[in-house]
Amino acid sequence: MSISSTLIEILRNEAAPIVILTGAGISRESGLHTFRDPDGIWARYDISEVATPEAFIANPELVQSFYNDRRQILHDASVIPNAAHQALVRLEQEWPGEVLLVTQNIDDLHGRAGSKNLIHMHGELLKVRCNHCDAISPWQDDLGAGDTCPACGKTGGLRPHVVWFGEMPLEMERIYQALENCGLFISIGTSGNVYPAAGFVEVAHHQAQAETLEINLEPSDGASLFDHALYGPATKCVPEFVDQLLGRAKNR
Ligand code: APR
Numbered sequence: 001m002s003i004s005s006t007l008i009e010i011l012r013n014e015a016a017p018i019v020i021l022t023g024a025g026i027s028r029e030s031g032l033h034t035f036r037d038p039d040g041i042w043a044r045y046d047i048s049e050v051a052t053p054e055a056f057i058a059n060p061e062l063v064q065s066f067y068n069d070r071r072q073i074l075h076d077a078s079v080i081p082n083a084a085h086q087a088l089v090r091l092e093q094e095w096p097g098e099v100l101l102v103t104q105n106i107d108d109l110h111g112r113a114g115s116k117n118l119i120h121m122h123g124e125l126l127k128v129r130c131n132h133c134d135a136i137s138p139w140q141d142d143l144g145a146g147d148t149c150p151a152c153g154k155t156g157g158l159r160p161h162v163v164w165f166g167e168m169p170l171e172m173e174r175i176y177q178a179l180e181n182c183g184l185f186i187s188i189g190t191s192g193n194v195y196p197a198a199g200f201v202e203v204a205h206h207q208a209q210a211e212t213l214e215i216n217l218e219p220s221d222g223a224s225l226f227d228h229a230l231y232g233p234a235t236k237c238v239p240e241f242v243d244q245l246l247g248r249a250k251n252r
Helices: 005-013 053-058 060-074 083-094 109-113 172-179 197-208 234-245
Strands: 018-022 099-103 118-120 123-130 136-138 158-162 184-188 211-216 228-231
Touching: 005 234, 018 083, 018 172, 018 197, 053 060, 060 123, 060 158, 083 099, 083 109, 083 234, 099 172, 172 197, 184 197, 184 234, 197 211, 211 234, 228 234
Parallel strands: 018 099, 018 184, 099 118, 184 211, 211 228
Antiparallel strands: 123 136, 123 158
């Protein structure tokens, strides 16, 4: 039940605004683990021990080391944007309407691929936030209690700039505004387990009467909420669908 070419032509002629939500599945083929697959991160770690504000108070070393490991992986030469990340850049550049990319991922692969209109709703692994001055600064290396804030110079207040369970995701107002005005909502590589992101499809459907499409390896937990679906690896499905949207399917 992919989107018919007639419907795509209508969306293109209307220059329909598109909102895309991505999750860990889009980065899987770049070598990063997802969270809830059998080999996923939450099969090896307990969320309550590494990804909550309470965990950071109780055991900051463990939390920092969890994120330090994940930050290091981003520096691995083999971890680079894949064909799905790149296809979304093409879509942003060539679609006649606005394209907003909202990612739950804290990796930097969308940015490295070249996406510009991009919101990291769960934060960014390559940034830190200072509890003393609230400044957000770029950060490439391991982070620890003795590190100094590049903005205020104080020590001991830095945390990874990521949204933990129990904290409010970032830029929600801008995201909801885009969802309420979109013509097409696409969800890619997310299991549909974590709110508020898991509820975006219903906002797009009910408030904007948008067409909704899920692209995932397999039907997600929220699959029944979508009008259309494409199942398979992101590096195959996303470029193919972007080409179809851009009217290029026959040229490639
Ligand atoms: N192509 C497309 N989809 C894939 C691929 C692939 N190559 N590999 C896996 N997937 C799908 C899985 O089938 C699964 O539905 O990606 C989804 C990943 O789901 P999760 O592991 O739950 O990741 P995500 O949805 O991004 O998690 C949401 O949970 O722990 C938090 O903050 C974390 O942002 C994260 C949030």
